[in-house]
Structures are given as structure tokens and as C-alpha cells.
Amino acid sequence: MSVLNVQMPLLNGQEQDLSAYKGQVVLVVNTASECGFTYQYEGLEKLYGQYKDRGLVILGFPCNQFGYQEKGDNATIGAFCQKNYGVTFPMFAKIDVNGDLAAPLYKTLKKAAPGLLGTQSIKWNFTKFLINRDGKVVGRYAPTTKPEKLTADIEALL
Incomplete structure (x- = not known):
């Protein structure tokens, strides 16, 4: 079953049906503009530019749950991403990834790919989930994992 069977609002407020990405390799990332890992936007954009024509899409989900860094x-988030990193991959409205108000997508992602020692909570900004063309989660990566380190895993799915 695909984890992409939900609708989520984009930064502009328009609802996006994530099932539209079925058939593509999807990298889901919770992001923040004032985080020590914010520089990863650059690597994410580079990955997107390198592989989007082969079927990769990156979905960014801003979150303010870690150190209030978003x-x-x-509108401010979108302007920041564009101005500082030239982000062209889809960015969504700010969400919660943990707790009772966690977005349904993240509840599903965490259940499908638990973290270290089986924990389901997201520990920090820039946690990444890799989803294959069938909508199945095939990898979860720590915030410290730089986007360029995902190249081999992405290429294996393309």
C-alpha cells in the first residue's frame, strides 16, 4: 500500500494529492529555515536537478517542532527557500511531524520506517524518507545524512 494516499497543502495553500507522485521515486524531508542543517537545501536541490528527469521528486515539509527553527x-518560508537556495522542488505548508497533531503522512512514514531502536518519533529537522515508485518506504535517514550520500540508494530505485 502506498504511503502517498493523502492530500497536503502546498506553501501557496493549494491542496496537492500526493498520489500524483506514485510511479516516481520520492524523498520526503522535514525542513527548517534556521537549523544547523538548513544548508542541506542546497544538496537537496542539486539531487532534484540531477534526477528529476529520471523520476525523482523531493517533497519538503517545514516544521517548527525542533528548537522553533521554522x-x-x-510565504516567508517560500521566499527564504527561493532566495537562499533556489529551491524548485515542491514545498508544503508547515506541519507537525510528532505528537497528536502530526500530519497523517508522517504518522504513516514513521510507522513504515521506524528510527533507531524502533522509535517512531522524528528526532530533528532534515530527517529523510525514501519512497519507491510503488509508494513503499524503503529508507529512513538521519538529519546528519547529507543529501549527496543518498545518491546510490536513489539511483538503485530509478
Whole structure:
């Protein structure tokens, strides 16, 4: 069963049916503009540019649950990503990834790919989930894993 059977609002407020990405390799990342890992936007954009024509899509989900490092509204987040990193991959409205208000997508992702020692909670910004063309989670990567380290796993799925 595909984890992409949900709708989520984009930064502009428009609802996006994630099932539209079925048939593509999807990398889901919770992001933040004021995090020590924010520089990873550059690597994510590079991956997207390198592989989007072969079927990779990266979905960014801003989150303010870790150190309050994503304080801005959706327009501010979009402007930051564009101005500082030239982000062209889809960015979604700010969400929660943990707790009772966690987005349904993240509840499903965490259950499908638990973290270290089986924990389901997201530990920090820039946790990454890799989803194959059938919508199945095939990998979970720590915030410290730089986007370029995912190249071999992505290529294996393309």
C-alpha cells in the first residue's frame, strides 16, 4: 500500500494529492529555515536537478517542532527557500511531524520506517524518507545524512 494516499497543502495553500507522485521515486524531508542543517537545501536541490528527469521528486515539509527553527509563515518560508537556495522542488505548508497533531503522512512514514531502536518519533529537522515508485518506504535517514550520500540508494530505485 502506498504511503502517498493523502492530500497536503502546498506553501501557496493549494491542496496537492500526493498520489500524483506514485510511479516516481520520492524523498520526503522535514525542513527548517534556521537549523544547523538548513544548508542541506542546497544538496537537496542539486539531487532534484540531477534526477528529476529520471523520476525523482523531493517533497519538503517545514516544521517548527525542533528548537522553533521554522517560525515564519508559509510565504516567508517560500521566499527564504527561493532566495537562499533556489529551491524548485515542491514545498508544503508547515506541519507537525510528532505528537497528536502530526500530519497523517508522517504518522504513516514513521510507522513504515521506524528510527533507531524502533522509535517512531522524528528526532530533528532534515530527517529523510525514501519512497519507491510503488509508494513503499524503503529508507529512513538521519538529519546528519547529507543529501549527496543518498545518491546510490536513489539511483538503485530509478
